[in-house]
Amino acid sequence: MANTLFDKVWNDHVVMEQEDGSTLVHIDRIFLHERTGSAALASIEASGRKIKTPSHVFCTMDHIVDTFPGRTDQTTMPGGSEFIKVTRDLSLKENITLFDLGDARQGISHVVSTEQGIALPGCTMICPDSHTCTLGGIGALATGVGSSECEHALVTETLRFTKPKQMRVIFMGEKQPSVTAKDMILHLIAVYSAAGGSGYAVEFAGPVVEDLEVEARLTLCNMAVEFSAFTGIIAPDEKVFNYLKGRPYAPAGESWAQAMEYWSTLATDQGAHFDREITIDCKDIAPTVTWGTSPQHAISIDGKVPALSSDDADSNHSMEQALIYMGLESGQMIEGLPIQAAFIGSCTNSRLSDLRVAADILKGRKVSTNVRAICVPGSTQVKLAAEKEGLDRIFLDAGFEWRESGCSMCFYAGGEGFISGERVITSTNRNFEGRQGPGCRSHLASPATVAASAVNGSITDVRKLEHLT
Amino acid sequence: MKKFSTHLGIAAPLLKINIDTDAIMPSREMKSVSKVGLGKSLFANWRFLDRGSEKEKLNPDFILNQNEYLNATVLLTGRNMGCGSSREFAVWALVDYGIRVIIAPSFGAIFFTNCIRNGLLPVVLDEKIISTLSNQVVLNPQDNRINIDIEGCRVTGPDGIDHLFELQEGDQAMLLEGLDAIDVTMKLDSVINTFKAMDLIKRPWAYLG
Numbered sequence: 001m002a003n004t005l006f007d008k009v010w011n012d013h014v015v016m017e018q019e020d021g022s023t024l025v026h027i028d029r030i031f032l033h034e035r036t037g038s039a040a041l042a043s044i045e046a047s048g049r050k051i052k053t054p055s056h057v058f059c060t061m062d063h064i065v066d067t068f069p070g071r072t073d074q075t076t077m078p079g080g081s082e083f084i085k086v087t088r089d090l091s092l093k094e095n096i097t098l099f100d101l102g103d104a105r106q107g108i109s110h111v112v113s114t115e116q117g118i119a120l121p122g123c124t125m126i127c128p129d130s131h132t133c134t135l136g137g138i139g140a141l142a143t144g145v146g147s148s149e150c151e152h153a154l155v156t157e158t159l160r161f162t163k164p165k166q167m168r169v170i171f172m173g174e175k176q177p178s179v180t181a182k183d184m185i186l187h188l189i190a191v192y193s194a195a196g197g198s199g200y201a202v203e204f205a206g207p208v209v210e211d212l213e214v215e216a217r218l219t220l221c222n223m224a225v226e227f228s229a230f231t232g233i234i235a236p237d238e239k240v241f242n243y244l245k246g247r248p249y250a251p252a253g254e255s256w257a258q259a260m261e262y263w264s265t266l267a268t269d270q271g272a273h274f275d276r277e278i279t280i281d282c283k284d285i286a287p288t289v290t291w292g293t294s295p296q297h298a299i300s301i302d303g304k305v306p307a308l309s310s311d312d313a314d315s316n317h318s319m320e321q322a323l324i325y326m327g328l329e330s331g332q333m334i335e336g337l338p339i340q341a342a343f344i345g346s347c348t349n350s351r352l353s354d355l356r357v358a359a360d361i362l363k364g365r366k367v368s369t370n371v372r373a374i375c376v377p378g379s380t381q382v383k384l385a386a387e388k389e390g391l392d393r394i395f396l397d398a399g400f401e402w403r404e405s406g407c408s409m410c411f412y413a414g415g416e417g418f419i420s421g422e423r424v425i426t427s428t429n430r431n432f433e434g435r436q437g438p439g440c441r442s443h444l445a446s447p448a449t450v451a452a453s454a455v456n457g458s459i460t461d462v463r464k465l466e467h468l469t
Numbered sequence: 470m471k472k473f474s475t476h477l478g479i480a481a482p483l484l485k486i487n488i489d490t491d492a493i494m495p496s497r498e499m500k501s502v503s504k505v506g507l508g509k510s511l512f513a514n515w516r517f518l519d520r521g522s523e524k525e526k527l528n529p530d531f532i533l534n535q536n537e538y539l540n541a542t543v544l545l546t547g548r549n550m551g552c553g554s555s556r557e558f559a560v561w562a563l564v565d566y567g568i569r570v571i572i573a574p575s576f577g578a579i580f581f582t583n584c585i586r587n588g589l590l591p592v593v594l595d596e597k598i599i600s601t602l603s604n605q606v607v608l609n610p611q612d613n614r615i616n617i618d619i620e621g622c623r624v625t626g627p628d629g630i631d632h633l634f635e636l637q638e639g640d641q642a643m644l645l646e647g648l649d650a651i652d653v654t655m656k657l658d659s660v661i662n663t664f665k666a667m668d669l670i671k672r673p674w675a676y677l678g
Binding site: 012015016018019020021022024026028035036037038042043047050055056077078079082083086120122124126128129130143144145146147148149151154155157158160161194195198199204225228230231246249251255256258259262296314315317321355411412413416430432435438455 | 520558577579674
């Protein structure tokens with residue numbers, strides 16, 4: 001029988017089909033962070049239960065820790081220190097691997113997972129964080145869960161899922177060099193809506209996806225949850241295998257050979273069934289930026305804020321609210337809109353390749369005097385590698401702040417945030433109301449667009465770069 | 470978890486689409502690892518004006534602050550309810566506030582499961598039905614209540630008309646019996662261990678020390 005990539009990974013993790021139609025699925029790896037993982041660990045502690053296989057559980061500090069140089073357990077977030085301390089104490093007690101502050105392996109969980117070789121092709125992985133779907137980029141079956149489900153996986157090494165329907169999104173055609181994985185996923189969500197993937201596991205495929213480097217594939221899968229998909233997944237190939245080889249927790253020696261043999265089977269068979277297929281011609285994708293308060297409110301950089309022409313009353317209402325919140329009007333050009341802040345970071349776009357693209361643009365240029373610009377590398381490893389290449393100097397010379405790694409200002413938790421009414425161009429994944437600060441207006445874009453906009457002081461088409469001053 | 474079979478409650482229509490968990494429970498309101506006492510932070514950005522400042526007050530325009538929706542226990546919302554962050558704090562806040570049932574055309578998947586695990590019933594109904602229910606409720610919210618029967622998978626509107634919904638059998642049982650999912654699965658530990666022993670032969674590379 002012809003199987004999809006998702007079927008293959010799913011089938012090999014079925015512990016038991018339940019009478020009620022759900023499936024008990026084995027979970028290979030669990031990653032925690034101090035924000036929601038702490039709640040799961042505390043609940044286990046209170047219940048007196050034990051983690052079934054501590055060697056398969058990893059934890060990092062990313063959500064609450066400050067990213068200022070010289071940071072400590074004290075954070076600017078109200079109550080933040082408690083999350084850090086509870087996580088550290090319980091990680092130690094439960095004998096799980098913690099990438100703590102000061103550890104060179106610390107960073108955003110979804111960046112560290114691949115960097116350390118913890119997430120692997122053909123493995124199931126969960127984290128109490130919605131962007132766990134990122135790891136589908138290397139062929140893992142990874143999904144975000146709540147704290148209770150995380151606790152369930154920690155104690156039983158399984159989760160109960162109803163098998164999702166399956167969708168394949170094929171990216172084909174000529175992609176412009178300035179169009180990145182971020183633009184591709186924003187385009188998909190803009191066309192098919194933020195609920196377009198609801199109920200589906202989505203395989204991203206096609207020649208353009210095959211051409212993407214590993215880090216770009218992680219970006220593509222990262223926003224599968226913004227499409228409301230169960231997860232995103234991409235067939236692993238030589239690029240992925242080369243990327244993983246030699247990583248600290250990746251298989252080695254004989255084990256590597258066994259893994260390679262298994263991984264080489266992880267592709268969708270000819271004729272396998274998908275419940276839905278979408279084909280996107282990449283010639284239709286320009287650098288893309290959001291104008292509103294949902295990732296589906298995305299348009300081409302040379303486009304206009306849309307008019308309320310939809311016959312869907314709910315959608316119209318939400319657009320009206322978004323226009324008011326964002327201080328915009330239908331028909332307005334998005335390009336040239338003045339910004340007050342620029343942010344490069346988050347599990348979406350904070351890896352070395354992202355920083356290189358931004359640095360290429362920033363080299364020899366200065367951030368506009370009206371703009372506060374911040375770069376937060378996705379992990380301490382990324383930061384160190386970037387510094388080795390001198391990228392930190394480029395960011396600093398251009399006028400960017402250069403931070404320690406963490407989730408940082410991707411979201412506002414009462415600590416650092418952008419100011420009410422301030423317009424921020426950001427390489428993150430959510431432009432929800434108040435996401436980056438009460439009243440703050442977030443425009444999602446690729447790191448290239450963020451860097452170019454920071455220089456110009458307004459939302460900028462990266463393709464017009466030579467016109468930058 | 471408490472057993473949950475039927476509920477008759479005051480419903481508040483909050484018919485926005487894509488209500489995200491940042492809106493339900495803003496990150497800055499999550500000040501402690503604890504699950505309890507979060508109701509005061511529910512929809513904080515919408516429920517309060519000048520939140521956290523000396524001028525803080527209830528936003529009179531927000532539906533849950535209006536007298537006719539006092540003690541609402543049912544929410545009627547737009548599609549893709551609870552999208553975004555996986556934070557279970559959002560569900561803990563809803564439960565602590567007193568919400569027992571949310572009726573929406575669709576839900577964020579993680580949020581849906583989080584609801585079930587905390588005894589909050591997510592009901593999927595057609596957009597048009599929700600619109601009809603909402604139109605009936607707003608005429609007299611305190612009296613025009615909505616009844617939800619989990620066993621019969623039935624929502625009864627103020628006009629007495631029944632609307633059937635689907636609920637996965639396992640989820641239904643969890644709610645009706647008030648079961649703890651971990652307890653249920655722990656009884657299958659030997660099955661899980663048998664799976665692992667076979668998996669170790671098939672995928673030895675997936676196992677760490």
